[in-house]
Amino acid sequence: MTSTSQSPRKIVDVIASTGFGGFFFDDQAAIKAGSRRDGATYEGTTLTPGYKSVREPAESVSVMLVLDDGYIATGDCASVQYSGVGGREPRFHKTELAETIETQLGPLLYGLEVDTFRTAAEKAESAVNGIDGLGRAAAYGVSQALLDAASHAAGHHLMARIISEEWNLHGDLSVIPVYAQTGEDRYDNVDKMILKSVPVIPHGLINTLELVGPDGSVLESYVSWIRERVQQLSVQSSYLPVIHLDVYGMIGVAAGGSIPGTAEILQRLQKAAAPHKLRIEHPIHAGTRDEQIQVMTSLRAELKVQGIDVEIIADEWANTAEDIHLFAAAGAADLVQIKTPDLGSIHHTVDAILDCQAHGIGTVLGGTCAETDRSARTTAHIGIATGVTQMLAKPGMGVDEGLMIVNNEMNRALRVDKRLKDIEKSS
Structure with a gap:
């Protein structure tokens, strides 16, 4: 048409x-x-x-x-x-x-x-x-x-x-795993996610040292609780969500800025999460973009040497398409959080996604709880067109609303695309 x-x-x-x-x-x-x-x-x-x-x-x-x-x-x-x-x-x-x-x-x-x-x-x-x-x-x-x-x-x-x-993407539009965030309701909102079989949970808003604990023990207990809660509440025996936590650099703070110390905490979190895949966003913080790339690259290398199977995600200082390119080119993370408002015009978001994919880096098509239903629906179209690794349920912190908006827009678009293809084949 x-x-x-x-x-x-x-x-x-x-x-x-x-x-x-x-x-x-x-x-x-x-x-x-x-x-x-x-x-x-x-x-x-x-x-x-x-x-x-x-x-x-x-x-x-x-x-x-x-x-x-x-x-x-x-x-x-x-x-x-x-x-x-x-x-x-x-x-x-x-x-x-x-x-x-x-x-x-x-x-x-x-x-x-x-x-x-x-x-x-x-x-x-x-x-x-x-x-x-x-x-x-x-x-x-x-x-x-x-x-x-x-x-x-x-x-x-x-x-x-x-x-x-327009970007000459030859693959079909595809379903993208949706990633939900709890906000500060870190327990009841996890229950909502499990009951709705959300593929990637729970973000957790781990933004203070108290939520990690001086040695990581508090966060380790929380990860164990998530694993146990999935076993208790899941209505599908095959449901095994990715556990993704945004820690705002607080694991690095708990480790006194030490890369080996940060890796040691991540190793304990991995064991607590098993058999779930574990992704940690912004595990350690640095004061500038270049320093952030360096510290993330060093941490990723440390995890590889020690055989610690935790994927780390770049967030802070990865704001523009240029920033994201530098993180991806350096191999500074397993995935990059692409916060759509930070990139401005959405053609930069598409370019950044494809750049990461060209470098073998995963993509979290994110944004923020502070967005709107309209921007979230547009983001859903970007995600299914480019085949990102996961896509944030947004806006808000209530789980239900953002999950509904993004998931439903994705499913609508995929269904319409299939119908259009059927019409084109028959014409």
Whole structure:
């Protein structure tokens, strides 16, 4: 099914509306410095520029591109929960962002042809980069809308097909294992994941030393509990989820920054997780991108020498396509977390995924709990088109909502693609 129009579709208007993100923006530096939880909020003074309080409601801006046939293509500007740290851009403020998009960016996009996504995305990104007050969050939202527009112009409304065709990906669209996150409800939310047979669990939000323990024993107990809980609750005897924990560098902290010490803790976690595959995200922290690559490369080598079968995942400092390329080229991780808002325009996300795959590195197509339903659905199309290793259930921290949004969009797209292929074969 392709468009019968003889002329390319063009943008005739740009509209922006403000909204919520799926969770909160948190000042990570303040939290690491000792800000304490008080119910759903945090006490203490902010440390990261752009924050007025340690925890603030996540914000979003919907970008609506009005095309010359009346179709309105949409995408959502979003930023990660921990904006402004680890080399990331500061958090944005929705009212100012929406106004700038409408008054300054919009006129630059009028008349832009949208039939070819990559070309349109590159031109739009160039326009975004030339305007003060815009950044990757704006490019992220605009590019989602452009992918929507291109799939409309093609006549099939299947964003995954646009990606597959424009990047010359010859494989079929495929089911991707979904990865859910518990937030701070680290026990009841694991139960939800097991009952719904989520393939990769539980993230765990292991963001303080107390959750690891000075020698790793607290985290080891938690991993053992997850393994036992799967055995207790699983309704499928074949269910053996990957255990993936994001530890925010805290295992390295518990080991006093020692690479052999970090490896020793990982070895105990591996034994506690068996027979589950274990993946640890950001096991040890360094202060710059280059230092992070070096320390992760050294840790990965140490694990190999000792025969410790734990996959480590790069996250902090792997923010842009260039950053991700350097991690992948150095072999600094088994997988890279590709946080979609950090890369800005989503054509960079596709490029980063394919770059990792070319280097034999796995890909976690992630993002953040602070995104929106719209950005999550777009991400699902990227995942099934590129065949990533796993894909984050987002937004939010409640498990159910993010799992529903991503899983259902993936299944819809795969079913539509199959029907389109059946129609094409019979025509």
